Amino acid sequence: MNARQAFAEALLAAEPVCPPGLTTWNGSAPEKRFAVYRNTVTVGLVDALADSFPVTLQLVGEDFFRAMAREFARQTPPRSPVLALYGDGFAEFIEAFPPVAALSYLADLARLELMRVQAWHAADAAAVAAETIVRLLDDAAALPQARFTLHPSVRLLRSRHAVVSLWAAHQSEAPSSSLATIDTASAESALVLRNGLEVEISVIDEAAAIFIELLQQGRAFGLAAGQALDADSRFDLAQTLGLLVRSGALADLTISGSTTS
Amino acid sequence: MTARADRLRPIGAVPGQKRRSLPERAGIGLKPEHLQEILDTAPDIGFFEIHAENYMVDGGPFHHYLTRIRERYPLSIHGVGLSIGGEDALDERHLDRLAVLLDRYQPESFSEHLAWSSHGGTFLNDLLPVPYHAATLARVCEHIDRVQDRLKRRMLLENPATYVEFAASTMAEPDFIGEVVRRSGCGLLLDVNNVYVSSINHGRDQRAAVSAMPLAAVGQIHLAGFAEDTDAAGASLLIDSHGAPVAEAVWDLYRYALDRLGPMPTLIERDNDIPPLPVLLAEAQQAERIMKRLSPIASREAVA
Numbered sequence: 001m002n003a004r005q006a007f008a009e010a011l012l013a014a015e016p017v018c019p020p021g022l023t024t025w026n027g028s029a030p031e032k033r034f035a036v037y038r039n040t041v042t043v044g045l046v047d048a049l050a051d052s053f054p055v056t057l058q059l060v061g062e063d064f065f066r067a068m069a070r071e072f073a074r075q076t077p078p079r080s081p082v083l084a085l086y087g088d089g090f091a092e093f094i095e096a097f098p099p100v101a102a103l104s105y106l107a108d109l110a111r112l113e114l115m116r117v118q119a120w121h122a123a124d125a126a127a128v129a130a131e132t133i134v135r136l137l138d139d140a141a142a143l144p145q146a147r148f149t150l151h152p153s154v155r156l157l158r159s160r161h162a163v164v165s166l167w168a169a170h171q172s173e174a175p176s177s178s179l180a181t182i183d184t185a186s187a188e189s190a191l192v193l194r195n196g197l198e199v200e201i202s203v204i205d206e207a208a209a210i211f212i213e214l215l216q217q218g219r220a221f222g223l224a225a226g227q228a229l230d231a232d233s234r235f236d237l238a239q240t241l242g243l244l245v246r247s248g249a250l251a252d253l254t255i256s257g258s259t260t261s
Numbered sequence: 262m263t264a265r266a267d268r269l270r271p272i273g274a275v276p277g278q279k280r281r282s283l284p285e286r287a288g289i290g291l292k293p294e295h296l297q298e299i300l301d302t303a304p305d306i307g308f309f310e311i312h313a314e315n316y317m318v319d320g321g322p323f324h325h326y327l328t329r330i331r332e333r334y335p336l337s338i339h340g341v342g343l344s345i346g347g348e349d350a351l352d353e354r355h356l357d358r359l360a361v362l363l364d365r366y367q368p369e370s371f372s373e374h375l376a377w378s379s380h381g382g383t384f385l386n387d388l389l390p391v392p393y394h395a396a397t398l399a400r401v402c403e404h405i406d407r408v409q410d411r412l413k414r415r416m417l418l419e420n421p422a423t424y425v426e427f428a429a430s431t432m433a434e435p436d437f438i439g440e441v442v443r444r445s446g447c448g449l450l451l452d453v454n455n456v457y458v459s460s461i462n463h464g465r466d467q468r469a470a471v472s473a474m475p476l477a478a479v480g481q482i483h484l485a486g487f488a489e490d491t492d493a494a495g496a497s498l499l500i501d502s503h504g505a506p507v508a509e510a511v512w513d514l515y516r517y518a519l520d521r522l523g524p525m526p527t528l529i530e531r532d533n534d535i536p537p538l539p540v541l542l543a544e545a546q547q548a549e550r551i552m553k554r555l556s557p558i559a560s561r562e563a564v565a
């Protein structure tokens with residue numbers, strides 16, 4: 001192993017080690033000096049995860065979170081210097097991390113938080129004008145074939161747990177009051193998107209999630225609405241469309257070959 | 262003047278392309294906490310500096326605010342992830358991202374570090390030390406050549422803060438940096454705090470360390486605060502934390518450097534324990550007061 005490889009491996013080693021070939025002006029043992037680098041590397045990565053997963057941190061406590069994040073960072077250090085998006089795979093790590101096995105909702109909560117970060121930094125796109133949508137809704141011939149391009153920030157999460165309610169309960173200074181009323185075992189779906197400069201996270205029902213997912217895949221409006229209704233006859237198309245329009249989620253619209261922005 | 266001078270171009274200047282340089286004033290790092298306040302209050306500050314990697318995202322609030330702030334202020338883009346001192350080839354995708362960012366914001370200055378931060382495809386999230394010998398010198402110069410070719414501009418290279426030295430080193434740091442500057446034609450971002458931290462950490466004289474640097478190539482200065490620790494022998498070990506105000510000893514070394522350099526764009530760096538904006542602006546004003554109080558001899562030399 002060459003000297004650089006040894007240095008790099010010692011930075012992320014679980015136990016404090018010091019690579020060979022280091023010297024100090026006063027002959028002091030280099031371990032303590034090398035530990036400054038070890039510390040900077042892991043603290044920086046743990047801080048990045050703490051910034052991106054603040055509710056996950058609150059749910060397990062700061063000390064536990066930092067220990068868990070350090071484990072993850074050592075096993076899965078970033079591959080890119082763009083740390084704003086570091087945290088891919090953290091939810092899967094949590095899912096398989098025995099000490100939090102009892103918190104079955106924690107991994108999905110981390111997924112939701114990663115989506116929030118991704119939405120925050122996603123590309124910008126202007127929304128289709130509301131009047132264009134209104135005109136389309138009046139055009140019974142064109143409507144079923146219309147295809148939408150969703151805003152690049154749009155993310156969907158379908159969870160077996162009430163992770164959106166859990167997340168929302170931690171957005172105020174005193175989260176404990178509403179926490180007690182959340183049944184974490186009730187399934188929830190989330191729509192995550194950036195509206196202007198703010199990321200919005202809404203609970204949507206399963207049928208709405210199906211509808212939006214199909215639109216996002218570029219499927220025709222009629223097909224998406226039909227599948228949502230098949231999944232749940234109570235699917236409220238008007239309400240779901242209203243949510244998408246209000247939150248600027250519809251970035252482009254194609255009607256039988258023509259594009260209307 | 263040495264033979265080196267004729268290889269040097271004005272900072273940021275590339276033949277056939279007119280590019281402004283940073284003003285001879287103080288600037289501060291642009292922090293997310295302060296974005297709206299800067300737009301609302303339009304503080305009188307020489308320039309802002311960003312870390313390139315923080316803005317390598319597709320869209321959203323960071324670009325929204327930076328676009329507006331850049332319209333009003335000179336900008337320095339400072340990379341922390343290129344790993345110029347790395348053993349691996351430069352990450353071309355990262356260079357592409359840098360090219361996109363520089364093209365979008367047209368900064369007056371671009372700088373990076375004499376350090377490595379990636380190895381074997383893993384990003385290690387720190388500015389790690391490079392041994393100073395012929396092989397690392399050749400590699401660093403090769404990497405800087407590639408950066409300057411790809412980005413079509415001269416870059417500034419920042420001297421590091423280090424905590425250990427290498428048995429394999431055969432050159433003193435200022436000699437290594439001087440040779441990099443001479444061979445690659447890059448400029449020097451003189452981080453006065455790093456000179457101070459490294460001098461204390463390695464038992465050197467900090468003024469001699471400044472004087473030995475290739476001062477004719479300096480295009481910008483960084484000032485920052487450090488944290489204090491001790492090594493295994495109980496000797497002072499300073500940590501380049503960027504989490505405290507600039508120390509008095511570093512202000513002194515800054516005066517010493519400015520006496521040799523003349524007025525110089527100077528950044529107050531703060532990346533941890535970010536204080537309210539006015540606190541950073543006050544530190545920048547202190548740097549500008551020192552710049553204005555330069556002895557007439559130093560100012561004349563700088564102009565000449």
